[in-house]
Amino acid sequence: MAGFEDDFEKIVKGAFAPIYPVIAKQIINKCQITSGNCIDVGCGSGPLSLMLAKITDLNIYALDISTKAIELLKDKIETEGLSNRIKPMLNDAESMPFEDNFADLIVSRGSMFFWNDQTKVFKEIYRVLKPNGMAYIGCGFGTAELFEEVKKKMEEIDPMWDENRKKRLENDDASKMERILKEAKIPIYEIINEDFGFWILLKK
Numbered sequence: 001m002a003g004f005e006d007d008f009e010k011i012v013k014g015a016f017a018p019i020y021p022v023i024a025k026q027i028i029n030k031c032q033i034t035s036g037n038c039i040d041v042g043c044g045s046g047p048l049s050l051m052l053a054k055i056t057d058l059n060i061y062a063l064d065i066s067t068k069a070i071e072l073l074k075d076k077i078e079t080e081g082l083s084n085r086i087k088p089m090l091n092d093a094e095s096m097p098f099e100d101n102f103a104d105l106i107v108s109r110g111s112m113f114f115w116n117d118q119t120k121v122f123k124e125i126y127r128v129l130k131p132n133g134m135a136y137i138g139c140g141f142g143t144a145e146l147f148e149e150v151k152k153k154m155e156e157i158d159p160m161w162d163e164n165r166k167k168r169l170e171n172d173d174a175s176k177m178e179r180i181l182k183e184a185k186i187p188i189y190e191i192i193n194e195d196f197g198f199w200i201l202l203k204k
């Protein structure tokens with residue numbers, strides 16, 4: 001029986017496919033970190049990890065709680081010959097198997113809304129981030145134009161797609177996320193809140 005991951009994989013390979021290269025470049029332009037250790041939290045089948053591996057020298061640790069997502073990612077890593085660059089990891093973001101100050105860059109797209117305890121995950125992100133490291137966490141579609149293309153395609157599959165997306169953003173709006181960041185004792189951050197993307201940029 002096809003599950004959530006199979007359905008989401010069709011979207012990753014279809015309507016969402018053009019957004020990942022754009023988001024990967026935006027992250028690198030904003031953070032200016034192209035080497036060292038990178039963690040992709042809630043990587044799914046790894047579309048962002050794969051793009052980051054292609055445009056940087058980062059060693060990428062792609063972490064997800066879903067066995068199926070990690071299996072899909074392993075196949076892609078093998079097909080693309082990137083096994084020396086991306087390490088798939090089956091783990092819960094609430095307790096990451098990394099030492100303190102491990103990562104130069106932490107990224108996460110589309111996962112934050114699914115974390116049971118967002119404060120706990122942000123604490124973990126901050127713990128494993130190196131001093132001067134940066135994290136780029138949130139959800140987005142790259143540009144307004146790409147968002148419109150995605151929306152058109154997604155509404156052909158699910159007419160409620162944009163309504164549901166907006167509800168998720170209302171639940172996790174900027175004021176709630178500011179409270180979570182305060183609870184996680186994260187002092188330096190910027191919230192990028194645009195129609196086509198909601199991102200939290202952290203610095204340690």
Ligand SMILES: C[S@@+](CC[C@H](N)C(=O)[O-])C[C@H]1O[C@@H](n2cnc3c(N)ncnc32)[C@H](O)[C@@H]1O
Binds near residue numbers: 044045047094109111
């Ligand atoms: C909508 S998918 C996004 C996948 C990918 N980042 C992308 O942009 O295509 C959300 C992912 O977050 C993962 N996830 C949810 N809660 C998690 C947790 N506590 N720890 C690790 N991964 C988690 C899910 O298994 C899922 O693969």
